[in-house]
Amino acid sequence: MNGTSHAAIGAATGFVVANSFDASPSATLLLVGLGSISGLIPDLDIDGKLRGKITLSHKMIRLSAQLIGILMILYSFIEKTATEKWLGLGIGVMINLVASLIKQKHMLTITGAAVIAGGFSLDELWLILLGVYVIIASFSSHRSYTHSLLGVIFFGFIAYKLEASLGINGVFYTCLGGYVSHLIADLKILPFNKRGIKLFLPVSSKEL
Numbered sequence: 001m002n003g004t005s006h007a008a009i010g011a012a013t014g015f016v017v018a019n020s021f022d023a024s025p026s027a028t029l030l031l032v033g034l035g036s037i038s039g040l041i042p043d044l045d046i047d048g049k050l051r052g053k054i055t056l057s058h059k060m061i062r063l064s065a066q067l068i069g070i071l072m073i074l075y076s077f078i079e080k081t082a083t084e085k086w087l088g089l090g091i092g093v094m095i096n097l098v099a100s101l102i103k104q105k106h107m108l109t110i111t112g113a114a115v116i117a118g119g120f121s122l123d124e125l126w127l128i129l130l131g132v133y134v135i136i137a138s139f140s141s142h143r144s145y146t147h148s149l150l151g152v153i154f155f156g157f158i159a160y161k162l163e164a165s166l167g168i169n170g171v172f173y174t175c176l177g178g179y180v181s182h183l184i185a186d187l188k189i190l191p192f193n194k195r196g197i198k199l200f201l202p203v204s205s206k207e208l
């Protein structure tokens with residue numbers, strides 16, 4: 001399944017969660033955005049395949065990394081004090097610049113490092129862990145660890161910490177739902193998938 005479909009399913013997940021939590025219009029917008037990003041995140045593992053050639057998937061990766069940068073700017077403006085606002089803006093812009101260079105190998109790894117730096121400067125555990133996730137993903141082979149239960153648990157913890165930081169109901173369920181929707185859409189039982197996912201890594205590397 002391609003990036004656009006994954007993002008669309010994730011966005012729909014966010015919309016459903018927003019409705020069940022009676023979210024305000026602005027919170028609904030945020031949840032729809034978070035859902036679409038979460039629906040794209042498992043495919044951050046295609047960096048290993050980058051060979052200086054840009055495909056649609058690489059464009060989607062670049063887009064999701066840039067969205068993380070933009071979200072970081074918005075987040076620091078809503079949640080943080082004056083100095084932190086400018087710090088968040090600076091780092092968000094930096095993440096965007098680095099992400100715009102994602103057309104060659106290792107740029108995703110560097111983006112992850114920038115996200116970790118952002119997390120430390122804003123003192124946000126979820127952002128630090130997200131950076132760690134991006135770096136691990138950039139070294140993982142496609143459809144392996146990010147597409148496993150271990151990946152779900154790791155990302156779920158990031159989502160849990162993000163909801164605690166934002167104080168907005170539905171963030172955890174949206175992120176988790178968007179992520180899980182990606183794995184379901186990648187299952188081998190679906191007719192449009194040639195390959196499945198290794199859900200039970202590292203215990204079993206059988207493709208489901």
Ligand SMILES: [Zn+2]
Binds near residue numbers: 042043143147182186
């Ligand atoms: Zn995938």
